[in-house]
Amino acid sequence: MVKRIAPLAVFLTLISWALVNGELLQPALSNPQSSSEEEESSGSFEDYDRPGQRSDRGSRGSCKPQNGIFFTALIPESNSARSVSRNPRLWFYIPESTNVSGEVGWKHEQDDDFKRDNFEFTTASGIVSLQIPPITDEQLTTNEIYDWYFKIYCNPEKSDHIYVNGSVRVVPMPTELNNQLEAGLALEWNDYKEHLLWFDTLTALAELRLEADTPNLQIHWENLLKKLGLENLAKFPINGDLGVIQNQAEFSHESE
Template sequence: MPAKAQINQVESISSTQVFFNTNEPDGSSQGRPSGRRGTGSRGDCPSVEMPLEALIPNNRSGLVIEENPTLWFYIPFKSNQVSAGEFSLQDEEKNDVMRTSFPVPTQPGIFSLKLKTAKPLEINKTYTWYFKLYCQNNSTSKSSIPSFVSGSLKRVAPDVKLEQQLKAATTPRAKIAAYAQNGIWYTALSELALLRIAEPQNTTFQQDWQNLLAYAGLKYLANKPIFGELKIEQQNASNFPIR
């Protein structure tokens, strides 16, 4: 394809709504009921109108191209309701790649957590993550049952098509459209969330955000405030009950 045609193709993408195109061979993520709640648990945390959610597709899996990607979560609790938070990441052999604690937000909303691993995530490897909130005062108690969600991610290398689209893209939104249309969920979501934070009144970004969350069955979270990154306090935390 001539370079001019490539640019016109990407610019056409950037002028339309961002939509997600699954990159799974069998399209298994489409049409399924959400599995985020079914595999999660409210634990000892109080009942809330909207539960703890991970911003991931219905199959609880997604692709990423970054060495240390960012995940996004909707936390429905206030800081006076949660005593501690823990995140862990495991490789295919169930070995801990990362285990850390983080401070609890003061108010409900959408937050991110950037993975900080000793080594970059390996390409074509699948990792499983767990995001837990402990709501009892004594977070180390063996009887404490966390509210949690879990999912997986796989790091992939950009193919030729995606590399060409990214090279031709002249705006951040064009890059997001390229990620989304090539099935790179975590990267597309994170880049779009940062645009929403930078320009919260931008109606185009608002519509893109609604479209992307609608694909994942999370459109009801589209109007929730986005607060940004959870600050990691402690790596390799050992004071949490492992479940």
């Protein structure tokens, strides 16, 4: 006689097997990387919260933007991000206005006074970069935080200006990237991106676009800015380095 197994017993056996193998109530994942992408897009480029002003929305007089998009530093909302460069390059959107001259200042977070340089503009509005310190003979120190500001005067009298400020934390080169360099392999923008080095990622990608822009690079640029909620700036041209024409380095208190 063949022994019949009750349907309930079969059902319980299948349930037990599914629990053991972790296959019960597992939803289908249409994109297995969605969780990591969501984590990255939620601000993984952010460093410690620092005092600062990412955008000058109080633009007035001759500084008022014609297109309604304000002077903006391309930085996270925390006002701070990381770089492995001891002369990090900062990026900004400069609106269409009468840009006459500017001033950049930087200091160690524990110092009271800023060292600053004044300069005249040599590039048009759009996305521009500025290195700190502007002169490469001077470098920032690794494992330290530096505050910076960037001020633009919109008329010769310097009665109207726009202003943004933030911080950069200089960090050591990650071991993986250092090994890659020692092996003679160039670092790409996405290498920096994987290590959450915002300023280096942005600089490397911008330099690629300046050399030979492609639709694919434009998409990467837009997605990168979107992570910080700055996608409205992706359409503007990248005009490269501002440069310092009048190097008048001096120490002073920051003035907005």
